[in-house]
Amino acid sequence: MNAAELRELQAPLKAKYKEDPSAAKYTIRAVGRVDAASLDCRVATPRGDIVAGLHPATGGDGSAACSADMLLESLVACAGVTLRAVATALEISLRNATIAAEGDLDFRGTLGVDRQTPIGFSAIRLRYEIDADATDEQLATLLKLSERYCVIFQTLKTPPAMTAVCVRAS
Numbered sequence: 001m002n003a004a005e006l007r008e009l010q011a012p013l014k015a016k017y018k019e020d021p022s023a024a025k026y027t028i029r030a031v032g033r034v035d036a037a038s039l040d041c042r043v044a045t046p047r048g049d050i051v052a053g054l055h056p057a058t059g060g061d062g063s064a065a066c067s068a069d070m071l072l073e074s075l076v077a078c079a080g081v082t083l084r085a086v087a088t089a090l091e092i093s094l095r096n097a098t099i100a101a102e103g104d105l106d107f108r109g110t111l112g113v114d115r116q117t118p119i120g121f122s123a124i125r126l127r128y129e130i131d132a133d134a135t136d137e138q139l140a141t142l143l144k145l146s147e148r149y150c151v152i153f154q155t156l157k158t159p160p161a162m163t164a165v166c167v168r169a170s
Contacts, residue, residue, distance in 0.1 A: 003088055057105075068105060083128065083130075097129065099128055130142070
């Protein structure tokens with residue numbers, strides 16, 4: 001896809017969202033079912049179920065997806081798609097690009113070994129390795145815009161308000 005094709009693809013959406021801002025607002029949903037016989041949660045996706053389980057550092061055997069890994073995988077996926085779209089829009093020809101994310105966790109927190117240890121990632125690093133005929137200035141712009149428009153990056157950088165409720169199943 002080239003820049004003109006991308007603009008053509010997105011033009012009707014942009015026009016619609018400018019005319020009717022409420023049309024741009026979506027609620028994206030994920031549903032998981034806890035397995036009564038194991039410590040797994042089966043997350044339904046349009047591409048098939050994902051079975052999530054404990055990370056080996058918390059007692060899992062590694063056969064199920066780990067939600068912490070899935071978070072980093074989601075970041076990499078979003079960063080990669082966004083990078084490609086931004087490069088296309090800027091007419092920067094990418095020969096190859098690899099995006100890697102790594103995050104630091106201290107599992108003492110999630111296992112309740114030390115109540116002072118925070119639960120969750122203490123740091124996440126995202127690395128773009130890009131092979132392109134681009135100047136350093138173009139690569140800096142590419143990175144800046146990729147970070148700006150990446151939904152997952154921005155969600156992690158500025159966390160949204162979150163709530164949790166528990167209701168009795170009927």
